Amino acid sequence: MSGAEGIGASVRRKEDRRFLLGKGRYTDDIVLPDQSYAVFVRSPYAHAGITSIDTRAACEMPGVLAVLTGKDTVDAGLGGVPCGWLVKNKDGSNMVEPPHPSLAVDVARHVGDPVAMVIATSKAAARAAATAVAVDYDVRPAAGNLDTATAPGAPLVWDAAPGNICFDWHIGDPATTDAAFAKAAHVVEIELTNSRVAPNAMEPRAANGHFEASNDQYTLYTTSQNPHLTRLLLAAFTLHVPEHKLRVVAPDVGGGFGSKIFHYAEELLVLWASKKVGRPVKWTSERMEAFVTDAHGRDHHSKAQLAVDANGKFIGLRVATLANMGAYLSTFAPAVPTYLYATLLSGPYDFPAIYAEVKAIFTNTVAVDAYRGAGRPEAAYLLERLVDKAARQLGIDRIELRRKNLIQPSQFPYQTQVALQYDIGDYQATLDMALERNDHAHYEQRRQASAKRGKLRGFGISTYIEACGIAPSALVGALGARAGLYEAANVRVHPTGSVTVFTGTHSHGQGHETTFAQLIAERLGVSIQNVEIVHGDTDRIPFGMGTYGSRSAAVGGSAIVKALDKIVDKGKKIAAHLLEASVADIEFKDGQYRVVGTDRVKAFGEVAFAAYVPHNYPIDTVEPGLDESAFYDPKNFTFPGGTHLVEVEIDPDTGVVEVVDVTIADDVGVIINPMIVDGQAHGGLAQGIGQALYEEAVYDSEGQLANDSYLTYTMPRAADLPMFKVGNHVTACTHNPLGVKGVGETGAIGVPPAVIGAVLDALAPLGVTDISMPATPEKVWRAIQAAKAATGKKA
Amino acid sequence: MPKLTLRVNRQTHTIDCSASTLLVEALREQLRLTGTHVGCDTSQCGACTVHVDGASVKSCTMLAVEAEGAEITTIEGLADGDKLHPMQAAFQEHHGLQCGFCTPGMVMSAVDLCKRVKAPSEPEVRTWLEGNLCRCTGYHNIVKAVMAGADGMNGGKP
Numbered sequence: 001m002s003g004a005e006g007i008g009a010s011v012r013r014k015e016d017r018r019f020l021l022g023k024g025r026y027t028d029d030i031v032l033p034d035q036s037y038a039v040f041v042r043s044p045y046a047h048a049g050i051t052s053i054d055t056r057a058a059c060e061m062p063g064v065l066a067v068l069t070g071k072d073t074v075d076a077g078l079g080g081v082p083c084g085w086l087v088k089n090k091d092g093s094n095m096v097e098p099p100h101p102s103l104a105v106d107v108a109r110h111v112g113d114p115v116a117m118v119i120a121t122s123k124a125a126a127r128a129a130a131t132a133v134a135v136d137y138d139v140r141p142a143a144g145n146l147d148t149a150t151a152p153g154a155p156l157v158w159d160a161a162p163g164n165i166c167f168d169w170h171i172g173d174p175a176t177t178d179a180a181f182a183k184a185a186h187v188v189e190i191e192l193t194n195s196r197v198a199p200n201a202m203e204p205r206a207a208n209g210h211f212e213a214s215n216d217q218y219t220l221y222t223t224s225q226n227p228h229l230t231r232l233l234l235a236a237f238t239l240h241v242p243e244h245k246l247r248v249v250a251p252d253v254g255g256g257f258g259s260k261i262f263h264y265a266e267e268l269l270v271l272w273a274s275k276k277v278g279r280p281v282k283w284t285s286e287r288m289e290a291f292v293t294d295a296h297g298r299d300h301h302s303k304a305q306l307a308v309d310a311n312g313k314f315i316g317l318r319v320a321t322l323a324n325m326g327a328y329l330s331t332f333a334p335a336v337p338t339y340l341y342a343t344l345l346s347g348p349y350d351f352p353a354i355y356a357e358v359k360a361i362f363t364n365t366v367a368v369d370a371y372r373g374a375g376r377p378e379a380a381y382l383l384e385r386l387v388d389k390a391a392r393q394l395g396i397d398r399i400e401l402r403r404k405n406l407i408q409p410s411q412f413p414y415q416t417q418v419a420l421q422y423d424i425g426d427y428q429a430t431l432d433m434a435l436e437r438n439d440h441a442h443y444e445q446r447r448q449a450s451a452k453r454g455k456l457r458g459f460g461i462s463t464y465i466e467a468c469g470i471a472p473s474a475l476v477g478a479l480g481a482r483a484g485l486y487e488a489a490n491v492r493v494h495p496t497g498s499v500t501v502f503t504g505t506h507s508h509g510q511g512h513e514t515t516f517a518q519l520i521a522e523r524l525g526v527s528i529q530n531v532e533i534v535h536g537d538t539d540r541i542p543f544g545m546g547t548y549g550s551r552s553a554a555v556g557g558s559a560i561v562k563a564l565d566k567i568v569d570k571g572k573k574i575a576a577h578l579l580e581a582s583v584a585d586i587e588f589k590d591g592q593y594r595v596v597g598t599d600r601v602k603a604f605g606e607v608a609f610a611a612y613v614p615h616n617y618p619i620d621t622v623e624p625g626l627d628e629s630a631f632y633d634p635k636n637f638t639f640p641g642g643t644h645l646v647e648v649e650i651d652p653d654t655g656v657v658e659v660v661d662v663t664i665a666d667d668v669g670v671i672i673n674p675m676i677v678d679g680q681a682h683g684g685l686a687q688g689i690g691q692a693l694y695e696e697a698v699y700d701s702e703g704q705l706a707n708d709s710y711l712t713y714t715m716p717r718a719a720d721l722p723m724f725k726v727g728n729h730v731t732a733c734t735h736n737p738l739g740v741k742g743v744g745e746t747g748a749i750g751v752p753p754a755v756i757g758a759v760l761d762a763l764a765p766l767g768v769t770d771i772s773m774p775a776t777p778e779k780v781w782r783a784i785q786a787a788k789a790a791t792g793k794k795a
Numbered sequence: 796m797p798k799l800t801l802r803v804n805r806q807t808h809t810i811d812c813s814a815s816t817l818l819v820e821a822l823r824e825q826l827r828l829t830g831t832h833v834g835c836d837t838s839q840c841g842a843c844t845v846h847v848d849g850a851s852v853k854s855c856t857m858l859a860v861e862a863e864g865a866e867i868t869t870i871e872g873l874a875d876g877d878k879l880h881p882m883q884a885a886f887q888e889h890h891g892l893q894c895g896f897c898t899p900g901m902v903m904s905a906v907d908l909c910k911r912v913k914a915p916s917e918p919e920v921r922t923w924l925e926g927n928l929c930r931c932t933g934y935h936n937i938v939k940a941v942m943a944g945a946d947g948m949n950g951g952k953p
């Protein structure tokens with residue numbers, strides 16, 4: 001490695017300065033000349049026919065430029081918002097794929113469904129006029145949540161989807177699984193819910209569309225994790241404007257966590273409206289609007305059974321899951337409860353037989369799609385809760401039961417029963433590391449100390465795995481993806497040796513401007529101060545699939561390395577010419593080309609200069625310039641994993657749960673910047689603990705979201721969380737050039753079952769055996785009271 | 796529209812401003828000081844935190860007219876020219892920011908705390924930051940940064 005700036009160095013972030021000075025440039029910060037503003041009129045009902053929309057009064061109001069409705073979008077031939085993944089039913093038929101109009105036409109299908117768009121010269125004028133749009137609704141019965149949507153005779157979200165079933169899918173082998181259960185010594189059963197959460201990136205979504213008539217060019221500034229994908233969908237499906245006339249810019253983006261992957265209707269509408277009104281049109285979501293329009297996460301209901309033999313070895317797993325899709329299929333929604341969930345159900349365990357069935361259900365709610373972890377947290381939560389229950393039922397220690405069933409290092413590559421093949425890992429090592437760092441040996445003393453203070457202490461553990469860097473393209477294509485999942489990079493070495501890298505990934509907190517610069521420092525020996533990482537602009541970057549699924553280092557970083565290899569190779573040819581040696585005798589190290597075994601060298605900068613001023617140059621065989629692009633399509637997913645340990649203290653009088661210790665040991669592969677990797681783990685942990693203890697987006701049976709603001713939706717605050725103890729044990733990914741795996745989601749995946757496990761461990765002496773997320777004080781208090789009543793004794 | 800005179804970052808500005816304009820709107824939309832952010836509509840996130848006469852205030856909870864005559868400081872006015880304020884430097888040193896959206900509010904709030912309490916303890920920092928939400932960092936490094944920033948404000952190394 002090249003010292004202080006290369007791979008493995010906790011380099012301070014290059015991007016920080018602009019954010020700290022208040023000079024970040026987020027979408028809502030951009031005001032274009034002649035800027036106009038859009039406000040949406042949204043359905044207050046979960047399910048309602050739209051009988052009429054009267055826009056006349058609104059149109060007459062001061063400053064109003066246009067009021068547009070669903071009918072206008074139909075007349076203009078705008079396409080509906082497409083779904084990017086086709087899942088097939090068990091019988092091979094296609095899932096039900098209903099239309100998703102950008103503005104509701106005849107029927108509104110969830111609270112927040114847009115029915116009209118008001119454009120005015122100021123935000124205040126647009127807001128005022130929006131209240132003057134008169135919409136007549138014919139309110140219909142709604143399938144407001146999973147329970148109501150799956151009840152017999154439930155109202156239908158779509159007539160084309162009887163029973164509200166979008167698809168009925170399965171994976172694994174039912175026959176071998178049945179056989180495993182037939183010979184099981186023990187069968188452990190669980191039924192649980194993975195609660196619905198709202199992503200809540202701190203920056204609300206925004207979109208600013210600008211049509212320039214002079215050159216027929218559309219530009220969209222948007223809060224996106226993947227501007228090229230947005231451009232592709234705009235071109236091919238929604239706006240029907242070819243890519244060369246479309247520029248999508250995702251400038252600084254204030255967090256995404258999945259919710260900004262998807263192509264949203266507002267993006268297409270501001271572009272279309274801009275052409276109509278002849279001015280740029282900007283929409284910025286309000287927080288309450290975000291709660292009912294950003295795609296939510298999780299929302300599963302599952303039943304599972306674990307077959308265990310007489311020695312405590314897992315021999316079979318059966319899972320049946322209902323997954324809420326919401327009213328419309330968001331961009332990657334069908335992939336989340338299938339290829340990102342059921343394929344992970346083997347976890348880190350050696351399972352000889354698995355069978356999983358997933359029914360996706362339409363409800364009259366906003367869409368559910370990928371949220372930090374996307375499917376993998378649901379798998380880990382189900383599996384870890386089931387393993388904990390098995391330990392209790394079989395009377396085996398939770399740690400020992402896990403140890404007995406973890407895949408052994410010698411078993412890699414490990415083929416699971418649910419399609420994935422894990423390339424490498426060492427789950428025992430992360431388990432040992434976590435237990436040691438948490439000083440688990442002295443847990444009992446800590447428990448007694450808590451008891452002395454009147455607190456119930458509990459310990460929870462989760463050994464988990466995830467799959468990152470979803471790939472390869474051919475495989476995901478066969479599974480229904482309508483996009484490739486490679487990444488692109490362009491490395492441009494300038495004549496004086498500084499470097500600009502154009503990457504198709506997008507940084508919205510991940511720190512790519514620093515970590516990717518470290519790759520350049522490592523490989524070319526160029527200081528990160530002389531490297532610029534450019535992302536988020538389709539006009540500047542060749543192509544890209546963006547940032548989600550912890551793919552940026554594994555896929556985007558690998559694309560950069562591929563381009564760097566080309567640069568280094570071309571430089572060798574130039575250096576060989578300059579040094580009058582043969583190419584085979586040239587080595588490149590620490591920023592210098594050297595004739596092997598001599599002191600004859602050319603610095604990288606000299607070679608770059610020669611490439612652009614090719615006076616003394618092998619011009620017959622080598623083109624001038626030093627500028628290389630690469631596309632990288634991974635051979636497989638990467639598989640981070642690890643152990644998360646949580647200790648909680650519960651006040652039995654109030655039910656308040658305090659997280660007092662979080663110790664994790666992850667294997668995220670080779671680490672480029674430890675400081676940034678730890679920071680990613682911290683953030684994921686906070687979201688995971690948030691889901692376990694505080695957060696839940698609650699839709700009632702009528703489809704009204706009960707908590708649609710920060711007054712009622714609880715996210716963790718600083719005082720709710722402890723300092724986290726984060727450790728890493730590295731096994732290098734075997735199939736990408738950096739050996740990296742991915743870290744963006746580990747915390748959100750691993751920690752929720754450990755938190756709930758700790759809560760249940762603390763409450764076990766009282767007889768409490770189950771609690772659902774979020775384990776709020778009220779829920780915990782009620783569980784304690786119910787257990788006391790059941791056992792008839794005082795705790 | 797009525798005129799309003801505001802003192803922001805040691806400069807005097809006269810702007811058009813209605814009686815219902817929020818301070819955050821005046822800062823972002825009229826003065827184009829977009830470092831102050833809006834993350835919610837219920838005064839819960841703290842992304843809009845600025846100083847009014849030295850004390851941290853959520854600028855979405857205050858009308859612009861109420862700020863007339865006061866000395867307002869936004870994130871843009873904290874650094875000394877090119878030199879980061881010790882709290883800003885501490886946030887960079889301790890990786891107290893990821894997406895940067897909550898950051899201006901966090902930094903402004905933290906500076907106020909450290910003017911009141913010279914060396915705040917971890918629980919004091921966590922309790923003080925009650926009004927500021929961050930979705931990226933899990934607060935771990937923010938808390939470390941604020942404690943280091945307090946040292947920096949007392950002349951130590953951030």
Ligand code: FES
Pocket residue numbers: 832833834835836837838839840841842843844853854855856
């Ligand atoms: S914008 Fe959220 S508190 Fe002011």
Ligand code: FES
Pocket residue numbers: 202254255509891892893894895896897898928929930931932
């Ligand atoms: S750094 Fe992203 S919200 Fe705090």
